[in-house]
Amino acid sequence: MGAERRVVFDLISVIKGEAKLSQALIRDKRLDTLALLPASQSRDKDSLTNEGVAQIIGDLRTQFDWVICDSPAGIEKGATLAMRHADVAVVVVNPEVSSLRDADRIIGMLDAKTAKAESGQRIDKHLLLTRYDPVRARRGEIMKVEDVLEILSIPLLGIVPESGEVLLSSNIGAPVTLGSPGSAPAQAYLEAARRLKGEGTGVVIVNDKPRLLQRLFARRAA
Structure with missing residues (x-):
């Protein structure tokens, strides 16, 4: 900021x-x-x-x-205190195994170590998948959306694509929604915020299958 x-x-x-x-x-x-x-x-x-x-x-x-309580990464004291009094949780993950392991543990803690859990209530949990690159997913370098959803089993709030615009905005001291409002990550964050407020439509999952033009271009480049 x-x-x-x-x-x-x-x-x-x-x-x-x-x-x-x-x-x-x-x-x-x-x-x-x-x-x-x-x-x-x-x-x-x-x-x-x-x-x-x-x-x-x-x-x-x-x-x-x-x-909005921005929790530190991992499962240490800071994360526990950030989630303790939450009404709703947005679990932010990268499509990598280590990130999913931490996220799975956090989901368990949300159901056990929060004020709502102690009173017999459940916290609404939403998944925000960031730094997603469908090309790398097809290559098997990162996990696909459906694999992430199967492992964590919480509703998908949004998918933020990998983009250099995020770093550029960070370097000028602005969130990407203001530093580069027309970029794909900015639009993804804005749509996720609308869904969190109960507005907007469902998430369009990025197609992990290459389009015909992409296949033709790859063949020609080869």
């Missing part, structure tokens, strides 16, 4: 009472309804407590329509 140099206080500052939530929130310069509460990149993560995170999320719920 390009807010690195604007960080003064962070999540841990608020939990420890060193700053108010309003002081730590960074308002986006482009969208006045969007704000960022940064996590700490240097302070002791043990300062994060379930009670502190619950209080902050509760306060944020009164100010915003959506509170």
